[in-house]
Amino acid sequence: MTHLEVENLTSEYLEGQLEPGLKREVEAHLNVCPSCVEMLEDVRRVMEMCHAAPQLEPAPWLVPKIMLATVGERKPGWLERWLGVLRPALQARVAYTIAMAVFSLSIIINAAGINLRHLTVEDLNPRTWIFRGNRAGHLFLARAEKFYYDLRVVIEIESRLRQLRYHTPEEQESPKQEPAPGGSTNSVPPAFPALATNQHRFADLAQPGAALRSENVAPLTLEEVRSQNP
Amino acid sequence: MEQEPELLNRCLAGEDSAWEALLKAYTRKIYNLCYRFTGRAEEAEDVTQEVFIKVFQTLKTYQATQGSFATWLNRVARNHLVDHYRRARKDRVTSSLEDELAEAEQKPSPHMEPTGQVESRERREVLQLALDKLSPDLREAVILRDLHDLDYEEIAQVLSVPQGTVKSRINRGRLELGRVLKRMEGMRGPAKAGNEP
Numbered sequence: 490m491t492h493l494e495v496e497n498l499t500s501e502y503l504e505g506q507l508e509p510g511l512k513r514e515v516e517a518h519l520n521v522c523p524s525c526v527e528m529l530e531d532v533r534r535v536m537e538m539c540h541a542a543p544q545l546e547p548a549p550w551l552v553p554k555i556m557l558a559t560v561g562e563r564k565p566g567w568l569e570r571w572l573g574v575l576r577p578a579l580q581a582r583v584a585y586t587i588a589m590a591v592f593s594l595s596i597i598i599n600a601a602g603i604n605l606r607h608l609t610v611e612d613l614n615p616r617t618w619i620f621r622g623n624r625a626g627h628l629f630l631a632r633a634e635k636f637y638y639d640l641r642v643v644i645e646i647e648s649r650l651r652q653l654r655y656h657t658p659e660e661q662e663s664p665k666q667e668p669a670p671g672g673s674t675n676s677v678p679p680a681f682p683a684l685a686t687n688q689h690r691f692a693d694l695a696q697p698g699a700a701l702r703s704e705n706v707a708p709l710t711l712e713e714v715r716s717q718n719p
Numbered sequence: 720m721e722q723e724p725e726l727l728n729r730c731l732a733g734e735d736s737a738w739e740a741l742l743k744a745y746t747r748k749i750y751n752l753c754y755r756f757t758g759r760a761e762e763a764e765d766v767t768q769e770v771f772i773k774v775f776q777t778l779k780t781y782q783a784t785q786g787s788f789a790t791w792l793n794r795v796a797r798n799h800l801v802d803h804y805r806r807a808r809k810d811r812v813t814s815s816l817e818d819e820l821a822e823a824e825q826k827p828s829p830h831m832e833p834t835g836q837v838e839s840r841e842r843r844e845v846l847q848l849a850l851d852k853l854s855p856d857l858r859e860a861v862i863l864r865d866l867h868d869l870d871y872e873e874i875a876q877v878l879s880v881p882q883g884t885v886k887s888r889i890n891r892g893r894l895e896l897g898r899v900l901k902r903m904e905g906m907r908g909p910a911k912a913g914n915e916p
Contacts, residue, residue: 496894498890500890528897531897531900532893532897535865536865538846539865539866542846551767552739555771558771559738
């Protein structure tokens with residue numbers, strides 16, 4: 490095989506497309522011809538370089554430019570037109586205003602006692618709104634007031650009880666009771682003298698107001714407070 | 720991506736969105752083909768635009784029985800590139816290989832690129848310069864085969880020549896490209912060596 494024949498078969502040889510007989514002849518020539526080996530290596534390198542060459546990215550404006558040159562100014566679809574109309578309303582400031590308006594409206598509707606699921610003609614009358622709003626406001630105030638007085642009574646009772654347990658000086662100075670010989674199951678541990686001396690009062694607490702009356706403290710019960718503060 | 724025949728039918732029906740989708744699918748490929756032929760990014764952009772204008776005007780002449788749309792598109796692009804080359808050859812002042820090499824070496828890098836990227840860019844530029852030295856027949860055959868991975872049959876369809884001619888052109892093109900690259904390396908070697916302290 491000559492140099493020229495090998496040269497003509499170079500690409501097919503490198504791509505593995507030669508018949509076995511021809512391939513053997515080419516290889517036999519390559520074994521004895523360094524210049525053809527060099528030429529083969531050059532072509533192999535060219536193929537590798539081409540295959541390794543990266544794809545180039547066109548400029549981002551190329552497609553819009555071609556669009557403009559072919560179909561002209563693109564007409565927006567109905568969805569894009571609507572979005573264009575709604576775009577100002579989609580700003581954060583407007584969205585916040587709308588959200589606050591909806592929130593305020595929901596509070597008013599709730600205060601007016603309107604049930605949106607069972608709406609009647611009467612519910613649409615502003616006079617009904619005012620009446621219901623007024624009623625709801627007064628009810629709320631009354632509940633708040635009642636809660637406040639209930640809380641006051643509870644705190645007052647608690648403070649009195651605390652006074653009875655720990656802050657009676659003359660009783661704290663009284664002599665300690667000697668424990669009964671042999672011990673007793675009713676005895677109070679000496680570590681709690683005040684509790685021991687006030688034991689009879691705790692027994693009185695079972696009867697509401699008894700202990701308080703004995704200490705000349707205004708006896709207050711929940712029923713009395715409620716009757717005083719309707 | 721949407722099925723190609725469906726997309727083409729919608730394009731023929733005048734749907735802008737279908738045409739845009741087709742453009743997005745093929746612009747990169749055609750731009751690369753144009754860049755390999757012209758060797759200049761701006762010129763490649765202009766030619767790509769001209770190719771697609773031609774495609775837009777002649778899309779109704781495409782028939783699926785003649786082959787795939789990609790092959791038809793490549794043929795349109797190639798024919799346009801040949802016309803463009805003939806027009807441009809009259810105006811272009813041919814510069815010597817040495818001048819172009821010097822220009823490529825002196826071209827400043829836009830950013831501080833990592834070594835790997837610089838080497839890659841240099842290799843790409845050298846390959847492009849070497850391709851520019853080939854005759855158009857050989858260049859287009861090598862580009863379609865080695866840079867665009869078309870098979871011999873597709874290249875024969877695009878170039879409208881027999882497969883035997885395609886094989887011969889590709890082989891000659893590769894041999895020629897190998898020689899050009901070797902010459903370029905021979906010139907770059909001493910120049911680089913001379914620059915070193």
